[in-house]
Amino acid sequence: MQRVLWLALIIMIPTPTYADEGLWLFNNPPLKLLKEKYKFEPTPEWFAHLQKSSVRFNSGGSGSFVSADGLVMTNHHVGLGALQKLSTKERDFVKEGFFAKTLADEFKAVDEELFVLMEIKDVTTEVKGAVKDTMTPTEKFEARRTAIAKIEAAAKETTKLEANVTTLYHGNQYHLYLFKRYDDVRLVFAPEQAIAFFGGDPDNFAFPRYDLDVCFFRVYEDGKPAKVANHLKWSEKAAQKDDLVFVSGHPGHTDRLNTVAELEYLRDIGFPFLNRRLNRMEVALTVFSQQGEEEERQAKDMLFGVANSRKARYGGLQGLQDPAVMAKKIEQEKKLRAAVESNPNLKDSVQAWDSVAKLQKVRGKLIKRYQMLEGGQGFASSLFGVARTLVRAGDEFSQPIEKRLPEYNDASKESLKQKLFSKRPLYKNFELHKLADSMHFMVEVLGYNDPIVQKILAGKSPKQRADELIASSTLWDVEIRKKLFEGGKKAIDESKDPFILLAKLIDADARAVRKQFEAEYDEPSKQAYDKIAEAKFAVEGTNNYPDATFTLRLSFGTCRGYEEGGQQIPFQTEIGGAYTKAQAKNNKPPFDLPKSWLDRKDKLDLSTPFNFVFAADSIGGNSGSPVVNRAGAIVGILFDGNIQSLVWDFVWDDKQARSVAVCTPAITESLRKVYDAGSLADEIVSGKR
């Protein structure tokens, strides 16, 4: 009986027209999909409000305005760097949390920059128009760079907004993004890391989950809380099962449009090398942390970041090593290529896949040297980053804008200075530990006999070189950095600082490998993908979205659990579950609830919805994204994907893969009952101070 009914049902249900896939552009939202599948027809105002209520943390995450007075909500793990930089041996905001009872108590975060996307303009024609067929790859690359630099400079001049041209579809489209920038960002509230990251590494990318992964900042203008025109209305009710929800955030990077050959590169070279480095860093940071409580505190945010990346990248590589995932990609590509080959209008695109395949060999040859020298991975101390920036600033800012490296454009000068003159604390032993470890790794990777390695070592061991760099550098002093920056190339040339000398020593080699990489890989890759994207549009229609680029995107899906190991995982957890789990694990780290939660257990409504999963697209960088309902009210804050979602790097699937968020009621409940932060809860509920 049941079986017949079930069969009947299958026959009755139309074939699923659209999966809830997509990291959609705000200037090309999936209107048709939403209308057909969900009968939802949002207005242009609905999109504009959501867009302008969304915030990008330049340190690598998302957030949203939740009051008219500049209050921003993001994840605790997005704010972690800021919390770490504000902490000292005496006061550890990461461990203890923080709450500013009054505006006067709100602490200015170091280095933090927030961007709000105000406008998008398609500049594809202008950018592509600058590139002529007769040019060499290097000329093409530089012509494009020059065109982009000019577009950005002109836009900044006109609008006074931060201007950035983003490459979409791996080189098929170019959009100009105009951002409002906030650089006075103050800390309002953060819980203890123990509850923000309850369950630690074992529960990371897992569900069920019990994390209060949230913190609040406030943006200021002219020393006062900024008045913002758009903020999201707070929903005091959690999302319900099967509710349609939306995510507005900044997914960082995906590889879904990659050809199979490029995925194979990632599987065979890119990810294994990345994992090798992440494993090494995780061990180095763990070892440093074991030396004592203060060392543990100093390394905490970096260790969190490395371990988090390691788990994410392991998951991604496991996807690539899964024949079922790869088979799907191979099949898709085969179909597309067959369609292209049979269409005479697309004959220009036929060779593009083979071009990409050939380019992967070039990439594989250059990538390690590129990452070690140009990426600076061989010198993992903040002081090397400072020295590199000073040396290049001296060279670049004396050039006309179209000749400069893009990161030395006038558009990004303020951000660059903010980083360069950052007052965040640096610790000698920690810098030494990271530097020595990375220099040993560089020798492994480049090979001891590489001439640049011999030049760097100068007859000493990597450890001895690291020792002398750290011991005798003057760049610890921000005032000295300022003098070197202001003194320009002359000051740099006269500097005897060992980090400055090192940055100069390797600069020619680093620039050379970058240039080679750009000419031999990056530029031809863009050209090939341009053809592939054109073919794809022609065959599949334009209703598509580009790979993630750390720019604002919209995704959507419904709240629903999933099946795992024969068990049905419900879509939502409750606050009480955190206590149950902590007890089962003897409240031992990483399953230890903070004292505040243990003390206030009786006050909390344990049935308050805590975390939930939903089948909307997301990826790293989406952390902190608001999750809103049809009414545009915020019902949650995205902080993770489950382990099955880690293949979303390459391919969408929603059988088990889910995004994970904190429910809004858990936030207000804990603010009021655990943290005595009723005033903050009132502000987010009412939308104003």
Added chain:
Amino acid sequence: MQRVLWLALIIMIPTPTYADEGLWLFNNPPLKLLKEKYKFEPTPEWFAHLQKSSVRFNSGGSGSFVSADGLVMTNHHVGLGALQKLSTKERDFVKEGFFAKTLADEFKAVDEELFVLMEIKDVTTEVKGAVKDTMTPTEKFEARRTAIAKIEAAAKETTKLEANVTTLYHGNQYHLYLFKRYDDVRLVFAPEQAIAFFGGDPDNFAFPRYDLDVCFFRVYEDGKPAKVANHLKWSEKAAQKDDLVFVSGHPGHTDRLNTVAELEYLRDIGFPFLNRRLNRMEVALTVFSQQGEEEERQAKDMLFGVANSRKARYGGLQGLQDPAVMAKKIEQEKKLRAAVESNPNLKDSVQAWDSVAKLQKVRGKLIKRYQMLEGGQGFASSLFGVARTLVRAGDEFSQPIEKRLPEYNDASKESLKQKLFSKRPLYKNFELHKLADSMHFMVEVLGYNDPIVQKILAGKSPKQRADELIASSTLWDVEIRKKLFEGGKKAIDESKDPFILLAKLIDADARAVRKQFEAEYDEPSKQAYDKIAEAKFAVEGTNNYPDATFTLRLSFGTCRGYEEGGQQIPFQTEIGGAYTKAQAKNNKPPFDLPKSWLDRKDKLDLSTPFNFVFAADSIGGNSGSPVVNRAGAIVGILFDGNIQSLVWDFVWDDKQARSVAVCTPAITESLRKVYDAGSLADEIVSGKR
């Protein structure tokens, strides 16, 4: 004034004739060195007594008899595997320690085997005689293997002792070692790991140090404590500054006779690959441990071993990446090669260095595949080891002895069965975690498209394959292993166990790469080093020692501190120092003293010597070695080398490098005052129960 005196002193002192270098053979001890430098002339009986009081732990360490009733002392970290195997969720000997008040309380250790070296015979002529110039490399390799198998079998037959032919000087000499084997080994005493490994990873390979890295076993024969003819007298007095001391133990492996080309192989390929694997394993085990207290317990000894190796190998590689170390090696080799080239009698040796250099390329090409498939590193579950052994036992034991792989010789059959039928606990999730992680790593290393990888995966992901192997194997049951072993090849052929099927699936490829490695690298390497060793003997005289081979060696040196970072490090610490350090670190792991030590602080004489350093040669495998004085009495137990000693893998140096040991008085003091183990202290002091 001072400067003149100092110059005068330099002129007066004869150039240092001999450094205290050397891992000497007991059948060729450094009599001349000891006489000339230390005016010490030990008798043959002195050597024989020390030799037969020394014990090898086949799990990878050293020890000594300290009473006539079979009491054996070794390091806690040598006994760690045994402690772990005896532990359960309910009773954790690693964490809590153990003391058997009576013989009846002494616990039988799982898998533990102890070997005592009874005799050494030089069989170089017989082994080399089996190899003819006209043979192919494979024939040579097999002829040598056959000759060795026959020598071992005959010796075992005649003496009833375990017989093993050891290759010395990388192939220039072959010695037959005859061992008495003990397989009834019982646990007598172990302290808590917190004091045995006080300071954890940060203090590992460091000094000053405060570790009670000691435990006691007792060997039994016929169910009774074995009566042993030789045991070391206990010194209740610690070694004094400048005392000459001796180490008798089993250094595992050194690369000091390596040519520069082989060191470069280790620097550029061998060590980086090993470190990549160790880092990965350390992360995998750490992640597993974080899941809960029981998981932490299950992974503890393996995590300890991996982290310990990682720190040692990092140190070794840092040495190889130090131009000063390499320059020394290059200079030595240049001198030797010049001498060889100018001596017509040595013309056969001239090409040997170039041969070794060429062979490193072969080695580099084969090593990863060899380690993954033949070394089993792609399948890091104990059950794979069991399956591999069963499959090969089925094949090998049906062959005549001279055709078999050497590990399936009759001589080692008892040891093999002991491992195969081990009752040590295995944990499903832990085996799964290790297996899945190593299979993912194998895919990275061999490459996804390698045909053997595709065969292994069989259309599934590594994790899915690991899941099904772990879920459906029957080899968890020791009785089933016994049946498969006794059933021989037929039973194996009929088995449907997934691990047996996997072991069979890869066996041809694994054997093929092994054979290729033996023929193309191992055999020609032996031949080349034979020539190098001959040349070295001719040029430098025979007063030399071979690289370490996990066979018994003697080393010597004096007790003395060293200078580090402008500080003079005293040669010895006291028990009180452990309390001072723990307090400075808030008694936080890994600087937490166990409760027993905190409770008994008032009873202890805090000025008791605890750990000391001395400039005698040692290397991994020496752990647990007795340190004796001129009178042959035991004054300490070696448990470590300092960080500067890690270059001893490749080159001797005693400017700062030191071995590290526990002082005997700290052992008796803590047995009596902390552990209420006065009876055990009495036994070791009196030398009998």
